[in-house]
Amino acid sequence: MAAYGLYTHIAANKTRSIVLLIGLFVLVYVLVYAGALIAEVVIDGGRTVSDYLRAAAADLIQAAPFATVGAALWIVIAYFFHQKLIDAVTGGHAVTRAEQPRLYNLLENLCISRGIPMPKLKIMDSAALNAFASGLNPKQYAITVTSGLVDRLDDAEIEAVLAHELTHIKNGDVQMMVIAVIIAGVVGFFGELMFRLFFQGGVRIGGGWSGGGSS
Structure with missing residues (x-):
């Protein structure tokens, strides 16, 4: 999406912004699939790779409506409240x-x-x-x-x-920056969720618990 001049630069930024928003939903699905795959492996470590992939795909299909609504809600919140969040962080x-x-x-x-x-x-x-x-x-x-x-x-x-x-x-350029921050927020949210779920909260395996949680 090369830009040659002011108007093509503006048009290219609009196109990039749309692509980034679409990519946000794709990214959410990928992260949900990755999380489901990790969960399947942790919960039952005795299956084949193809079994894990099929199970994770089935989990993704079930979770897709919730993931879509969650991503859309994230965008709506960011659209209306991103400036308040920026002011809260910067003190502006x-x-x-x-x-x-x-x-x-x-x-x-x-x-x-x-x-x-x-x-x-x-x-x-x-x-x-x-x-x-x-x-x-x-x-x-x-x-x-x-x-x-x-x-x-x-x-x-x-x-x-x-x-x-x-x-x-x-x-x-500002719209692209805000959308990029929204995407970074989604990645950070999923990263924090996975860390807390698998390393701090503990995951149930075969009747016991694995992870950082204490009994």
Whole structure:
């Protein structure tokens, strides 16, 4: 999906975002199958490889509706609440023109000159020089900058940083980033689930228990 120019880059990002969302469901099915395969082996270690593969496939068919609903629910939650999660992790908070007139005016002027809807402006308390954009649609778009960046850069430098983040929004790079984070969250969730199930919680084998659980 090579891109040659701004509009093809935007179109390519939209295509990649759709592919990533479809890939999320495929990834969930693969992870469920892998988990079922591990469970079949742990529970009964005396069967052949083909038996394990067939049993895991049967488990996947049974679990597929629940996995599909779970993946869809994950996407819905991420769509509506990803910004709250980002703010909770980074400590970012929205600011108004009255609170940050210099920063707000710089961003507003950039948006007006480029015909871009004004995203929310947020600041996180950090001495680092950093900024990032987030959001999945015009109503959610936000640009977060660190307090260190605001304090140490002049207007021209801050304007360049804000213009860079606006470019990420306009090009659709932000949507891809959020979707990638959603996928990473699914992988992390399944990894944590498998670890707790097989190494901390214990797995029942032939009347006993195997794993890290204590009796």
